[in-house]
Amino acid sequence: MEGIQHKFINVNGLNMHIAEKGEGPLVLFLHGFPVLWYSWRHQILYFADHGYRAVAPDLRGFGQTTGAPVHDHTKFTFPHVVGDMIGLLDAITNEGEKVFVVGHDWGALTAWYLCLFRPDRVKALVNLSVAFIPWNPNGDLVELLRREYGDDHYMTRFQKPGEIEAEFAKLMSYEAFMKKFLTLRDPGPLYFLKGKGFLHSPPDVPVTLPPWLSEEDIEYYASQHEKAGGLTGGINYYRAIHLSWELTSAWRGAKVMVPTKYVTGELDLAYHMPGVKEYVNSGGMKKDVPLLEEVVVMEGVAHFFNQEKPDETNKHIIDFIQKF
Numbered sequence: 649m650e651g652i653q654h655k656f657i658n659v660n661g662l663n664m665h666i667a668e669k670g671e672g673p674l675v676l677f678l679h680g681f682p683v684l685w686y687s688w689r690h691q692i693l694y695f696a697d698h699g700y701r702a703v704a705p706d707l708r709g710f711g712q713t714t715g716a717p718v719h720d721h722t723k724f725t726f727p728h729v730v731g732d733m734i735g736l737l738d739a740i741t742n743e744g745e746k747v748f749v750v751g752h753d754w755g756a757l758t759a760w761y762l763c764l765f766r767p768d769r770v771k772a773l774v775n776l777s778v779a780f781i782p783w784n785p786n787g788d789l790v791e792l793l794r795r796e797y798g799d800d801h802y803m804t805r806f807q808k809p810g811e812i813e814a815e816f817a818k819l820m821s822y823e824a825f826m827k828k829f830l831t832l833r834d835p836g837p838l839y840f841l842k843g844k845g846f847l848h849s850p851p852d853v854p855v856t857l858p859p860w861l862s863e864e865d866i867e868y869y870a871s872q873h874e875k876a877g878g879l880t881g882g883i884n885y886y887r888a889i890h891l892s893w894e895l896t897s898a899w900r901g902a903k904v905m906v907p908t909k910y911v912t913g914e915l916d917l918a919y920h921m922p923g924v925k926e927y928v929n930s931g932g933m934k935k936d937v938p939l940l941e942e943v944v945v946m947e948g949v950a951h952f953f954n955q956e957k958p959d960e961t962n963k964h965i966i967d968f969i970q971k972f
Contacts, residue, residue, distance in 0.1 A: 650693055656712075659735040660728075665712035666736070668703040670696025673748060673771075674741060675969065676733070677704040680753020680777075681882040682829055683952070684711040686868055687752070690958035691965070698966060700748075703740065707755070708732055709881020711872045718880050721809065721887035725895055726761040729885075733762055737769055746771040748969045752954055753777055753918070754885050763906040764899055772907040772972050774965045776954055777918045779910060779928050782936050783900040788893035790886065793837075796922050800847075802838045806886040813878055815843065819851045822870035825879075827855040830866075833950045835920040860956045904937040909968040911961070913949040942968065 650669075657664045667685045669692050677688040685704040695702040706713040708729060717723050737747060749770050751759030756778035763770050781789065794804045806812050816825055828849040832838065839847040849855065857863065873879055910928065912919040919925060927933055934940050944964055946953055954961045 649689060651696075652689070652692055654712075657736060657739045659739060660732050662708055662713055662715040662732065664705055664708075664732065664736060666703055666705045666740075667692060668701065669693065670699070670701045672699045672701050673969075674701045674703060674745070675748040675750060675965075676737070677702065678733070678749065678751040678755030678758050679704065679707065679710070680751075680755045681885060682826065682873070682879060683753075683869065684872055686711075686865075686872075687952070687955055688750075691750070691954065691962060694958070694962045695966070705732075705736060707758070709876075709884055711876060716881060718877065718884065719809075721884040722891055724881075724884040724888040725892040726758065727765075727892075727895055728888075729758050730762045730765050733758065734766055734769065744768070748772055748774075748972075750774045750965055751776065751778075753951070754882075757781070760904060761896070763904045763908075764902055767904075767906050770906045772909075772969055773904075774909045774911065774968055776911050776961070777913065777916050777951060779912070779918070779924050780904060780933055780937055783893070783896055783902075785900070788890045790889045793921070797837045797839075800839045800841055802840045803886055803889075805840045805842070806883050809887065810880075812840070812883065813880055815840075815845075816879065819843075819845045822873050823866050824851070824855070826866050826869045826873075827857065830861055830869075830952055830955075831855055831858060832917065833915050835915045835917050835950070837921075838917055858956070860958075903935075905939060907939045907941060907972065908937050909942045909944070909964070910937075910940065911944045911946065911964050913951060913953040913956075914945055914947050915950040916953070917951055919945070 652669045679687045685706050688704040692702040708716040749759045756775040790803050834848050845851040949956050
């Protein structure tokens with residue numbers, strides 16, 4: 649795709665696939681579920697054209713990155729994934745070099761913890777969709793959402809190894825799954841009813857793709873998941889939430905001391921999770937992220953807004969990192 653180079657880097661026992669283009673200050677783009685490096689395709693081209701070196705890996709368990717023990721979700725905690733990013737930076741940058749980081753969804757969560765664990769490696773952060781989640785003594789995120797939304801909430805349904813994968817395989821193809829997930833525009837809780845599929849889009853309901861998402865895009869995502877052996881690698885991040893909560897208790901009350909901008913979508917389900925809007929807009933996140941300089945809520949866009957509105961997203965990112 650327009651000069652994007654693909655490489656494989658040995659990192660923490662993984663053969664990590666990265667896509668990169670450009671020269672200059674490094675911008676590390678971290679994707680979420682169920683997307684891949686490919687979700688940053690617009691950003692890679694834009695930032696390479698504007699004097700930056702754009703790098704987007706497939707995170708452990710995703711895409712062409714191999715070597716992760718996908719049948720052991722305990723190896724998908726934040727310490728593991730942040731360790732991967734430090735190993736990657738050690739391999740592709742000069743010693744001690746700081747980089748810009750941009751995260752979305754699970755990539756945003758990884759970026760928050762990267763800044764907590766190793767702020768010495770991050771020049772500035774732009775996080776998309778997922779706000780900072782401070783350590784909560786009342787329980788991990790899955791437990792809190794189960795109490796709020798019940799057992800059919802998708803994060804709860806993702807917990808038992810193998811169960812949700814078997815349901816997906818029975819109910820829909822990889823192509824159908826990607827279409828239903830990527831085109832979600834309901835900001836309310838996402839439910840996956842046992843044996844019936846997504847509440848917002850049952851298996852037998854066809855999906856009309858929006859202009860920003862092509863059949864070729866869907867085919868790439870679907871084929872990459874199929875080649876990787878399924879969705880388990882990505883779902884493991886959800887299954888590791890409780891262990892991550894246990895392992896990160898030492899960071900209770902810790903603050904993110906990195907210059908930060910937070911961008912989300914008006915219809916983003918992550919922005920509408922319990923308490924998030926109030927936390928972001930009432931100053932709660934500013935207390936936990938003292939160097940938070942700006943919060944942007946993009947109008948009319950949903951969770952995957954970096955693909956839905958790439959031009960607007962790119963401008964929000966570059967306007968911030970050009971300050972440094």
